[in-house]
Amino acid sequence: MSTNHQTVPVSLGDRSYDILIGDGLLARAGELVKPHLKRPHTVIVTDENVARNHLAALQAALSGAGVASDAIVLPPGEKSKGFGTLAELCDKLLAAGVERRDTIIAFGGGVIGDLAGFAAAILRRGVNFIQIPTSLLAQVDSSVGGKTGINSPHGKNLIGAFHQPQLVLADLGLLKTLPRRELAAGYAEVAKYGLLGDRGFFDWLDGNLGRILAGDLAAIAEAVAVSCRAKARIVAEDETETGVRALLNLGHTFGHALEAATGYSQRLLHGESVAIGMVQAFRFSERLGLCAPQLATRVAGHLRAAGLPVHTRDIPGDLPPPIGLLDLMRQDKKAVAGKLTFILVRGIGEAFIAKDVPDADVLAFLEEDKNRP
Secondary structure: OOOOOEEEEEOOHHHOEEEEEEOOOHHHHHHHHHHHOOOOEEEEEEEHHHHHHHHHHHHHHHHHOOOEEEEEEEOOOHHHOOHHHHHHHHHHHHHOOOOOOOEEEEEEOHHHHHHHHHHHHHHHHOOEEEEEEOOHHHHHHHOOOOEEEEEEOOEEEEEEEEOOOOEEEEEHHHHHHOOHHHHHHHHHHHHHHHHHHOHHHHHHHHHHHHHHHOOOHHHHHHHHHHHHHHHHHHHHHOOOOOOHHHHHHOOHHHHHHHHHHOOOOOOOOHHHHHHHHHHHHHHHHHHOOOOOOOHHHHHHHHHHHOOOOOOHHHOOOOOOOHHHHHHHHOOOOOOEOOEEEEEEEEEOOEEEEEEEEOHHHHHHHHHHHHOOO
């Protein structure tokens, strides 16, 4: 077990916190979490898969530091991000005696982090929480920045709140138990940081993809740290997504529509939808004459090499027609007065916010992209 870790600060005044990144942090969770607790007791929110592999280790680490813990174990998967599970979770947290000054621990991937974080935001009008993300996607994206929420049949993450954690512990060792598909899905969010604002990082990823997918901890640590630093800078500048933070949604307007169309199911994981959506963002930018041709081909090749889908035809089963996907996009959180906002690109590492994108252009692109060879 390593005791070394990197620290990435998220600077938000009196709500600032650190992201700790390293191998072996779970075994040190007690000493790292305890200073943030008002009393030596916490409630862990996790899912069945994470509980089976890691809950005993977390509770032992807490106990070793004199911290008692209860655990609430929920079903895994995106289907849990709804009102039903949220209500169940809040009831269980109250039954466990969670008070306003207490801290809960979100121990899982993006679903658990979003769900537990939202419960923390609304329970007793706000209790503290700590993120211990167990997936690559959660470590580089969803655990950082305070976005919490649940899905609606109308769209992804449409009900939620901004509620910052007190601490994020990203134990890279936890990634060793991830299925390859989940690791690849998380990698899409890593690649996103290069594609939206750091060409040098994307070039580095191009040269180190094999090491990352093979589980090389040094390469993974670099990828996670660079990603977290990028997100921390943007969140510090625009916490509630009124401006530059929208850039973090590169690929998400397309991708969230695809997730809704597939019923938030195992047909399409969130990171997979982002991969397809990013390729579509590059292709759409090419179609609009905003960037050089063939950039989307390079992006698609990189993501394909990571084991990710890059086209809607890669999704099992039928999808709605382009007009149906456009209707789902209209529920995007970035839409203003019914007008769509997209994150488009002028090049790799050169994303920008495009407002009032005409529906006709989007529909024509979706028709064209559907039939792309």
